[in-house]
Amino acid sequence: MPNASLFQTDARIVRVALPVPVDELFDYTVPEAFAAHARPGFRAVVPFGARQLTGVIVACGASPAVSNRNATRLRPLVRILDREPALGPDMLDLLREMARELLCPVGIALASALPTGASPKSVPAFELTERGRQALAHNVARGPSRTLLKLLADGPVPIKTLERGVAQADDTMRTCLRDGLVAKTLFEKGATAKEATARTVELAPGVDPDLLAENELRRAPKQLAFLREIASAGCTPIADLRASFPTAPALVRALEARKLVRVGEKRVPRNVLGARVTCVPAPQLTDEQRAALEPIEGAIRAKTAQTFLLHGVTGSGKTEIYLRAVAAARELGRTALLLVPEIPLTHQILTRLRGRFGDNLAVLHSGLSVSERFEQWSRLRRCETAIAVGARSALFAPLENLGVIVIDEEHDSAYKSEEGFRYHARDLAQKRAEACGCPLILGSATPALETRYAAETGQIQRLVLSKRIASRPLPRVQVVDLAKESAHTASGQRPILSRALERAISDTLAAGDQSFLFLNRRGFSTKVLCYECGKAAHCKNCDIALVFHAHDQLLRCHYCDYSIEPPEHCPHCGAGGAALLGLGTQRLEEEVRTRFPEARIARLDRDVSRRKGATEAILTSVQEGSLDILIGTQMIAKGHDFPNVRTVGIVLADLGLHMPDFRAAEHTFQLLTQVAGRAGRAETHGNVLLQTFSPDHYAIRPVCEHDYEAFYAEELEYRRDLGYPPFTKLIHLLIEGRDATQTKETIEGLARTLREKLPHETSPLAAEAAFEILGPAPCPLARLRGLHRYQLLLKGSDAVALRSAACALRDASARLPSGLRARIDLNPIHML
DNA sequence: AGCACGCCGACT
């Protein structure tokens, strides 16, 4: 028997990363009972001030040497939540490194990688006391008290849950509390999400339905049919059988009495996949696909952490390459991770994966409930399944022995986390791939400039799929120059639908096919767009669109704060200037309904999709052909294949161009290309009508010609000229506060300090080239949720100088006057 | 972040 007091004095100490916005670790002592699991990567519930938090242990030791504090003042941790580490050593290292690099408090970075999300909520709960444990062990308690104690055997249970499971819950709880058998505590909702169990039924050993059919059960056809079903399905949750046997529970009872079936309780993951998918044989690869696949398979076999850009036009069969890569990894006994930008796309790629690999997959995205997500995550951690599919945060899926990582639609900005741990999944995936020696495939028809440029400089390998499979032609894109559409309606308003688009819709309607009308409403109604020529006012310094501010009646640049009075006349065409306001999907819908009163029309945008199920209902009716015209925002740009869409109308292609963002052209080109790709995906020959005021704009013309490279060449030159990424790095600082003056003065102070410090921060030789400080200026969203927002942008190519400037900004914003909040974003995508 | 402690106005 080891001496117990020895363990007491040798109490272990752990360093815990907590989800609080201070970049520090907090030390706790470990009660003996938890010593076995007080290891790095395990989640711990700890007291923190007046509350309890769940954090991740990142280091442990036996002496206070690890601590920066006197060991006697340490508090003990409350509980360890895991039996196996929630974050493996590799993931822990990766996250800590990235947190440091992106200037994010470790605890926040680690929390975002946990299956239960960043901030599990606590609910009041009961747990067993030592006395309660004794009472349970020695079978002392009786009746409802015993039920209560049994429910608490595995740890704390929320009071709400207990109320449902215990007779006379209120009294029982009060009694047990009074007798010191249970104690009040907090239950971290989701943190200890239990995996669901279900009552299952299976055939009793030796039972053969065919034999029974002949005598015993001849007069009970229902029971016989039921037996046959479970004979073929094996051990099945009873609830699942209710679909085909409404009286399943009664049948089970009858059959159990006859000892023909066995009832059990099994851990059954809830079905998050949806209806069954039939197996689809792998298609023949085209020569191009074969050529692209070869180096990928080579890298998988060789365990090379190489990044590939799979650059393929819409419909060129990129997904098939992903499937083959997954298959290659699986054949070597390795696992695979696929990321897609948003939830609807997971379903699409899942269907393909299930058709090839069956249903042994894990899905991870925010559309799942906390317990569903935990369940999927646990299956991966227990290595029950080897393929994970999901949105951005699925990057942290606990897969061992990764064989390949795929990022589909890699250019999508959904891969950039915009709050908390502000990482880009693409960058992190590259790090993860390096850490575990596996290739990373970045797939896109319209790669991000940075990605395409990395291929040009040889950092990554570009694989091209230039042809659509089955030689289907790309849709014909016809440009409608709105400046030449002179007709005005009687009301004097310019019609939204050009004559050409109206004709195309009406032809499509006559043919019984579908039309999509796409209006990119994103952005601001406050940008100034000339009514006659469609051009917007741009900043002379930054070349981004100026935004109109009602309060001071000025056009303002949100990067450098340059401002001008709105011109009386359009500087481009001389027309009396007026903002093109109020063009939204609703007005478009009105106009379409007036023009095509007989058509079945629906609108899909953020307003509509807020209603639960509305999106699915609309998409289904498109699928079924019970809709003629669908009007929508970018929500209809991606996702599902719609075979009967013959005509796609892009109502005003220019809208995205005037976003106050240096990536406006890139995003516009990517979005429009994606929208155009919606037309005629199957047998129907697609037809796209693109209405624009700027048919010759370099982000619009290549859409019509399906010419990514042309766009890329021009955009790259623009980036080079103005010193934007990929030629520089950006650091974005945002400060928001209730008081406009205080916020403005604070950020001005920060900028001043930085400017004064600048010469010391850089080597004399690089003094000029180190970095620029743009602003401070109001953010494009100058007020948000009652807060005034200002931003500062650092831009430069000297990574070391930028880094130290970023650290200086971080340190300064850590001690801001109260009421102000700062956030810092390295390599920002959206700066609103 | 959140929660407690602390110091000043309108209510029983």
Add this chain to the structure above:
DNA sequence: GTCGGCGTGCTC
């Protein structure tokens, strides 16, 4: 007299 407003400061 106290209930409650939210300013500020700390959490192993």
